[in-house]
Amino acid sequence: MKTNLSKDLIQCTVDFDRPGKQIGSFYIPLSVHDDAWGVIPVPIAVIANGEGPTVIFEGGNHGDEYEGPIALGEMIRDIDASRISGRIIAVPAINLPAVLAAMRTSPVDDLNLNRIFPGNALGSATEQIAAFVNDVIFPLGDVFVDLHSGGTSLDILPSAVIEPGLTPEQHAENVRAASAFGAPIAVVIDNRGDPRTATASAARLGMTTIGTEMGGSGTVSIEALALCRRGINNVLAHVGVLPQDMATPGPEPVLYTLSPNAHVISEDDGVLETLHPLGTAVRAGELAGRVHFLGQPERPPVDIHYGADGIVYGRRRSGRVRPGNCCLVVASPIEGRGHD
Template sequence: MTSPRQKPTPRASSAFLTVDPEKDGKQVGFLMIPHSPHDDAWGATRIPIAIIKNGSGPTAILEGGNHGDEYEGPIAICDLIRDLDPGRVQGRLILMPANNVHAVIAGQRTSTVDGLNFNRTFPGDPRGTITQQISAFVSDHILPLGDAFLDLHSGGSSLDIIPSAIVEPTDDPGLHKRNVAAVQAFDAPMTVVIANLGEPRTATATACRQGLVTVGTEMAGAGAVSLEALKICRRGVANVLDHLGIVARDKPEPRRGDGQVLELPGTAAYVYATADGIFEPFHANGEKVSAGQPAGKIHCTWDPTRPPEMLHYAADGILYGRRQPGRVRPGNCCLIVAAPYRGVLS
């Protein structure tokens, strides 16, 4: 049996929208959060938002720019804002391409205003810092409007990840089944269950707690726009909107994924730097690896008398993601291993 939706009680907030979520047609405006820094006494942070509503049907919320150095998702969302004819919509789309807006403008993972990682602030604080206020408004006022949530990520500037669609775990068996169906409809080259080591402060974890069908992505990364990943993202978003019955595809697309579902096997999935230096990986993304196998070396080139430090894998599987910058410090994530999913899919 599916649990009832757990909609939060909205908390008092000074934030407001310049668009009306209940109005038909296409509107493009902003979520406005009063912001009073040194040079702007009564200013506001503006987070772009578009509403496309027509007829009856479900509501899908599309988020991009959760991290400011992840590009394919925001581009795909902006395409929809500019190009989608409202007449093709049956229901409602809420399109937010740059939620962590200060980070998006700077092209970095975290906010330049308060230094916070937006995706570790949910459910936010409507009286907190700017990032906490954005996540609070999304949690209290945007997610409760939705039936489905697409959170479009990539590896950002620090990771290069195999393009994939992500299942957010949930304890609700009915929601889990719907999540898996929607993620498989996205039809990425790879489907991966990612629990973020049980982290509850992410946007997708929050969406699941509120009962929304939830789809995540990891679209390449490496601090650039991947042409192939952008094509996968655009096609996958169209697939999910068709699957939800909101925007029908002009014609069916043949499936391209192999149907395999992987997961990150807990802490063993991650290979962390143990020394200060330059990381030399031994394998390319997609290669099979095994626990105990040498994974790479960390070189201290400014001290040539010091031998390289060897890193090893802690899990069997395939190399799913690899650090992009060569320079590492202790604790940096260098490699990520994905293994066959051991859970129940339906």
Template sequence: MTDLMAGTSEPTRRKPVSPRRNSVFTTVDLEQPGKQIGYFCVPQSPHDDAWGAVQVPLAVIKNGSGPTVLIEAGNHGDEYEGPLALGELLRDIEPSEVSGRIIAIPAINIRAVEAGTRTSPVDGLNFNRCFPGDFDGTLTRQIAAYVHDCLMPLADYFLDLHSGGSSLMILPSAIIEPSPTPEGHRLNIEATLAFGAPTVVMVDNLGETRTATAAANLQGLVVIGTEMAGGGLVSQDALAICRRGIRNVLKHAGVLKGPPELPQGANKRVLKVPGSRGYILADDDGVFEPIGQLGTIARKGELAGRIHFPRSPAREPVELRYAIDGVVFAKRQPGRVRPGNCCFVIADEYPEALAMKGRADER
């Protein structure tokens, strides 16, 4: 699976978006050639800053003609590999290497990134459940609205860099975002395979439409996601995958020269999360003991983990069992659990993606 061609996947259908009235301003010119690193500024008036603005890091690298790739990291503030790898790219890359444009937002949920939390400490919102956003809403909704209305319409590709955050450990993976059209889905699969992660997983977030990737899909962009380890840590292995993967997507789009560099073992597993059956949620308040480990085979009915009750030592632990056959894709990191907490995510085989890949290679 190392013969993926570069630079051929152009979006075929765009849904026009008219920017809504807003007061956001930038310190960079998105149309100017060269490399600029600055901010887009969202005016705010909190108690301690009457006429201030929240500065969200924004970079643009533009040279010649070619597609635009929009790259976002820091969607959740406790997911670190994406911001680190994207920051390195912005420091290292020169405009002369680029054919087209890179628009990069390395710490999009800036207040959450500063706090190291999944949700924003300003308004308590999850940025990735706020699209298409609202310029008249709170800070998180305003940032989402700017990305949705002002940046996504400029782009042909959207790369959204995630990891498991503080609450999950996840296999370092490239994520297929299901598209509403067959052609869009094919383009998403090809671009996601070009990223070159060892595991590829289709995740539809149970049909959620408020995510950044879902919003980009609806605008007709080619969409690629990631999940790079997690646990509130920085994984050196996942960081290396992310560094290479960003450049691979840029090569696939034709913004950087050459074919994607797919290491041995890239795209070794191509999986999908089969809706709600793939999630094991806690029904109890207690302490979670994982039995299953990341990347291991799950068999329906086998023991996945237990929930213990230290306040009630006479009570037997509750057993969690796999509902399907598959691979352990994600595992809860904190021991403490409450009802509704996600303890495991199981993914099963996704042969349709490989079939699409094979047909693309034949062309």
């Protein structure tokens, strides 16, 4: 008989089947020099009432992305369990060590939580967090919403993110859920085909799956946070967990995708100058920016160019670049539905 190691090894203080509102933690074992039997207490909330779907929300997958954790914390505190029909499972600071350190990766083991799913119940702390989510929480869900921002390194147009569906039916559901979120644009992103993301794992388990990008630059965006707050309620109303009068529908989003040539990558070590603000329409081959060599004034800058038609979707925030750094991201319109 197959056992669920994550369920057996990781203590959780909430009862997923109990009605009402519960706020607790699941404990990831962490035996370190100054605490032999310590844990990482990852916060989790379960809000349940009556019959209906289960919607799982995740924030803080990367610890330098703030809008999702803030908005989920507000939802957990403010939502009235009697008004919902179904169940909400919210993990607002899923990568708690990274959230507390304001880092993309965990300071415990230097791992990126969003590149290690489905995790390892017997692995390091971050691997165990992924395994608990994948093996214990995900099987309970019908819909998964993963709230991201650009983090410290990127500024990204606030948008809903469409996880590519594994079937035409699932993909259509993902598009509908992302459209319901209420962002002005929605972008199909497959993370370069990487199957180790939280959304890719959720999609493999059959859930309707979307994400977000809510600004970035290592700050809290006023506009993106407001959008994130609305979007959470909009998705809950879309699937019937909240009544429709709690939604604030937005216009139908313009749909984009990230092509294989979406990312402009530096090949040099220097200082980046970009030429266009977010949302600018650009063409493949057009000059995107320059890399300058400040310690070599005799050396001219190196030009970098866009590899795809579309709009500037993301920009690197740090001026310093090294070979391999992502400088810019272009989102390309789907079926002519992008901006001219």
